[in-house]
Amino acid sequence: MHPQILLADDHSMIxxxxxxxxxxxxxxxxxxxxxxxxxxxxxxVKRKFSHLILxxxxxxxxxxxxxxxxxxxxxxLHIMIFSMQPADIYGEAVKQFGINYYLSKTAGEDEIIxxxxxxxxxxxxxxxxxxxxIENPFKxxxxxxxxxxxxxxxxxxTKEIAESLNLKMNTVSTIKSRIYEKTNxxxxxxxxxxxxxxxxxx
Amino acid sequence: MHPQILLADDHSMIxxxxxxxxxxxxxxxxxxxxxxxxxxxxxxVKRKFSHLILxxxxxxxxxxxxxxxxxxxxxxLHIMIFSMQPADIYGEAVKQFGINYYLSKTAGEDEIIxxxxxxxxxxxxxxxxxxxxIENPFKxxxxxxxxxxxxxxxxxxTKEIAESLNLKMNTVSTIKSRIYEKTNxxxxxxxxxxxxxxxxxx
DNA sequence: TAAGGTTGTAGAATAATTTCTACAGAATTT
DNA sequence: AAATTCTGTAGAAATTATTCTACAACCTTA
Numbered sequence: 532m533h534p535q536i537l538l539a540d541d542h543s544m545i546x547x548x549x550x551x552x553x554x555x556x557x558x559x560x561x562x563x564x565x566x567x568x569x570x571x572x573x574x575x576v577k578r579k580f581s582h583l584i585l586x587x588x589x590x591x592x593x594x595x596x597x598x599x600x601x602x603x604x605x606x607x608l609h610i611m612i613f614s615m616q617p618a619d620i621y622g623e624a625v626k627q628f629g630i631n632y633y634l635s636k637t638a639g640e641d642e643i644i645x646x647x648x649x650x651x652x653x654x655x656x657x658x659x660x661x662x663x664x665i666e667n668p669f670k671x672x673x674x675x676x677x678x679x680x681x682x683x684x685x686x687x688x689t690k691e692i693a694e695s696l697n698l699k700m701n702t703v704s705t706i707k708s709r710i711y712e713k714t715n716x717x718x719x720x721x722x723x724x725x726x727x728x729x730x731x732x733x
Numbered sequence: 734m735h736p737q738i739l740l741a742d743d744h745s746m747i748x749x750x751x752x753x754x755x756x757x758x759x760x761x762x763x764x765x766x767x768x769x770x771x772x773x774x775x776x777x778v779k780r781k782f783s784h785l786i787l788x789x790x791x792x793x794x795x796x797x798x799x800x801x802x803x804x805x806x807x808x809x810l811h812i813m814i815f816s817m818q819p820a821d822i823y824g825e826a827v828k829q830f831g832i833n834y835y836l837s838k839t840a841g842e843d844e845i846i847x848x849x850x851x852x853x854x855x856x857x858x859x860x861x862x863x864x865x866x867i868e869n870p871f872k873x874x875x876x877x878x879x880x881x882x883x884x885x886x887x888x889x890x891t892k893e894i895a896e897s898l899n900l901k902m903n904t905v906s907t908i909k910s911r912i913y914e915k916t917n918x919x920x921x922x923x924x925x926x927x928x929x930x931x932x933x934x935x
Numbered sequence: 936t937a938a939g940g941t942t943g944t945a946g947a948a949t950a951a952t953t954t955c956t957a958c959a960g961a962a963t964t965t
Numbered sequence: 966a967a968a969t970t971c972t973g974t975a976g977a978a979a980t981t982a983t984t985c986t987a988c989a990a991c992c993t994t995a
Contacts, residue, residue: 542817543842548750555753590839615744637792640745673942686922689982701945704983709942719921720888875972891952903975906953911972 534651537574539565539585539594540613545636549584549613549647557648567591575601580608582651587614587621592695593678598628611650617730620669624677668714669731676713679706683719684726734783736853739776741767741787741796742815747838751786751815751849759850769793777803782810784853789816789823800830813852823930870916871933878915881908885921886928 536559540546546564553559563580565571567590574580583601585594601608611632612625622633634646672680682692689707693700716722725731738761742748748766755761765782767773769792776782785803787796803810813834814827824835836848874882884894891909895902918924927933 542747542838543840543845544750544754544838545744545746546750547754547842548746548748551753551757552746552749636744636746638745640749643745675943684922686920688920690980698943699945700982701947701984702943705944706942708983718888718890720886720925723922723925877973892950900973901975902952903954903977904973906951907974908972910953 533561534559534582535578535580536562536582536584536651537565537571537580538562539568539571539583539589541566541586541588541590545586545613552644553647553651556644557651559651565589568594568597572597572601575605580605582609582611584611584613584647584650587612587616588681593681595624595674595678598625598630602628609650609653611646617667620667620672620729620731621677623670624672624674627674667729668725669729671713672710676706676710679703680710680726680731683707683710684723684731686719735763736761736784737780737782738764738784738786738853739767739773739782740764741770741773741785741791743768743788743790743792747788747815754846755849755853758846759853761853767791770796770799774799774803777807782807784811784813786813786815786849786852789814789818797827800827800832804830811852811855813848869931870927871931873915874912878908878912881905882912882928882933885909885912886925886933888921 536553538546538549540549543566546566550562550564553562563574565574569591571585571589571594575583587594598610601610609632610630611634612621612630613634613636614621615636618633618635625633632646632650634643634650638646669677669680678696679692682695687695689700689703692698693703696703711717711722714722714725716725738755740748740751742751745768748768752764752766755764765776767776771793773787773791773796777785789796800812803812811834812830812832813836814823814832815836815838816823817838820835820837827835834848834852836845836852840848871879871882880898881894884897889897891902891905894900895905898905913919913924916924916927918927
């Protein structure tokens, strides 16, 4: 039973690195790639996969939007998030979708390698229960809030966000106000500062 | 004369991807890695390199801080920035240091490959060499524009600025639009980035 | 399981911001 | 010196964003 792996990341060098690594060092040959949510979904219907490794942000949007669908249609697919975003924020959000593997791109090489092997060999989940400590204000954001945060941090306006996500502007504004409330930021400047401070990049 | 290449990136998978790619597909074997400004500097003194490929943000800070030193000590080293940051903002800044190769991580695979080969084979620069010396976009701002910029950079809104300066909101908006025009910023996010980049504290 | 909070979504009303246009005085260029 | 561009200022109109309210579906907790 060899694993069939799909990699979704919008940086081709990340895909190359992962793929070559998985092939050369771990001996998993059956690997395909996707760079957008769109191609990701296409690949998934084309054939069967056992493991999916994906970033949160792809070239055409956030995978948080498509993960619920993927989960519903392929309940047995093993999914790992491999992202720059800090696990203590996005890991929480992603657990709601039943995803227990979250690996940071900034992790050291050894850690990444270990995590990859564990993931593909279906060992224990990688998200540890968060340690008590400083409150990360972004940790309390709901999935949709994170998604919209992503746009806000890029400097995109309410109207454009609404259009991108097929929402009413009111909705986006409401969610924005919840983001500001939860993070205690008073304006975009402060929100950007906080995001930098807590290492939240879109 | 085989090229001696140093890769500096804080994502080990990017380094792996680049390294394996350069080795397997382009046949360049002599490659070393660094994940921080610190190790980058250490590698440089350890031995001679002909080419340096580096990201702007490493684990311990921005390479913009160390590039001037590197340039001074190794004037013949060929340097390429390989970064997620948009070239139209950072590319300009980096030209000040005499760096003419800027490649985006989000570029397609073909483009990346072409750029890498060109770079290592010392072909034409990838950032067009426009005007000598970098214009600081903030330098062209009129006094009142700088005054209002000051408020804008603090995240203060048009209405409040107008009240503080006893102006009509229209006036403030007009001046703001002139600021955006002159700096070529598309939104506050970009304006803040530019301000950081050019050390504008006003 | 009932009660209470959270999340995702908007309508209506309101407020903030931008755009387009204009104009006079200052600065700069030809 | 005349012509041109830049600055500082707004009115009117248009656009964009927020607020306040609501509600159903979900989650959590006592």
